[in-house]
Amino acid sequence: MDWLCRLRQDFFYTFALDVLCMTVSYEHRLLFRHEGPLDMEVLPLLVHTADKALQKEGAKPPLRRRIVSSLIEVAQNIIRYAAVDEKYPPLLMLSRSDQGFVLIAKNLIHCSQEFFLHAYLRNLIQMPREELERLYYNTLTEGSYSDIGGAGLGIVQVLFKSDSFEHELMPAEGEYSWFTIKATFLL
Amino acid sequence: MSDLTTSEKLIIEPTFTTPEIRFDPAARHFFIGGNSYPENSLKFYGPVLQWVQNWASKHTPSSDTLTVEVKLEYFNTSTAKVLLDLFRLFESLHEKGQPVQIRWIYLKEDSEMEDAGLDYQAAVRVPFELVPVNE
Numbered sequence: 001m002d003w004l005c006r007l008r009q010d011f012f013y014t015f016a017l018d019v020l021c022m023t024v025s026y027e028h029r030l031l032f033r034h035e036g037p038l039d040m041e042v043l044p045l046l047v048h049t050a051d052k053a054l055q056k057e058g059a060k061p062p063l064r065r066r067i068v069s070s071l072i073e074v075a076q077n078i079i080r081y082a083a084v085d086e087k088y089p090p091l092l093m094l095s096r097s098d099q100g101f102v103l104i105a106k107n108l109i110h111c112s113q114e115f116f117l118h119a120y121l122r123n124l125i126q127m128p129r130e131e132l133e134r135l136y137y138n139t140l141t142e143g144s145y146s147d148i149g150g151a152g153l154g155i156v157q158v159l160f161k162s163d164s165f166e167h168e169l170m171p172a173e174g175e176y177s178w179f180t181i182k183a184t185f186l187l
Numbered sequence: 188m189s190d191l192t193t194s195e196k197l198i199i200e201p202t203f204t205t206p207e208i209r210f211d212p213a214a215r216h217f218f219i220g221g222n223s224y225p226e227n228s229l230k231f232y233g234p235v236l237q238w239v240q241n242w243a244s245k246h247t248p249s250s251d252t253l254t255v256e257v258k259l260e261y262f263n264t265s266t267a268k269v270l271l272d273l274f275r276l277f278e279s280l281h282e283k284g285q286p287v288q289i290r291w292i293y294l295k296e297d298s299e300m301e302d303a304g305l306d307y308q309a310a311v312r313v314p315f316e317l318v319p320v321n322e
Contacts, residue, residue, distance in 0.1 A: 044203035153264035
């Protein structure tokens, strides 16, 4: 039955990629793509690569900061919280379209996190921008740190720094789900 | 950090993900600059906050202004939070009579950094100057 599990996993992997990434693959110009182990040694290379690519594309400093800061937050969320499976490593991708830039992050999570994550994101996504900014500011000034030194602000920042934000949770093999986010930054 | 810290100054060299930090109490100058996105900001900044707090507890206010310069490039949200804790330490020093001036240095055209500076300016009660630079 291993081949069947593998086939199912491959199917969901491809499908999860397709749903949010298809437009990136076919209509956008890829600036960088990292699919592999992600840790704090790799992250500075990705930050540097993204920053240089955005400079080359003529992105102004405020836009660069919004995108690279979002890349740092999603990457550190993956480093902190993602389930690790060497066969299916996380994916980070930045691409260019006529309207701006698209950042995609995709990683495995344990299915026990799915309900919380979905509810958390659904709550954030429906907030008006001013409310998101207020939440960010209040958490910054009054909130506490997590046990692993996070401020609980990463995804909030990506939401209000991006011009549109989509997410998806797809079943993966066994106890895991694919978590994919797509953040768009307009020029 | 202990090998880089003397009783006189706090000196931390930069890495790809952590900033340069220099605090020279005799010169009344604190500087933090570069990238700051450590995986665990509390682990990195905890000893810095402790160092400043220890120094502040023994410090007798003088009329010389203590200048705090911040010139960050990319920083993560947990650093953003730690920065506020750091500014609040300097704020309490300011309230005890030590003149403190925080200078938030940012690239002139980077309105995102200007906004971040404005957030801090609103959050702390200490002279807080936004300093746009060309390079």
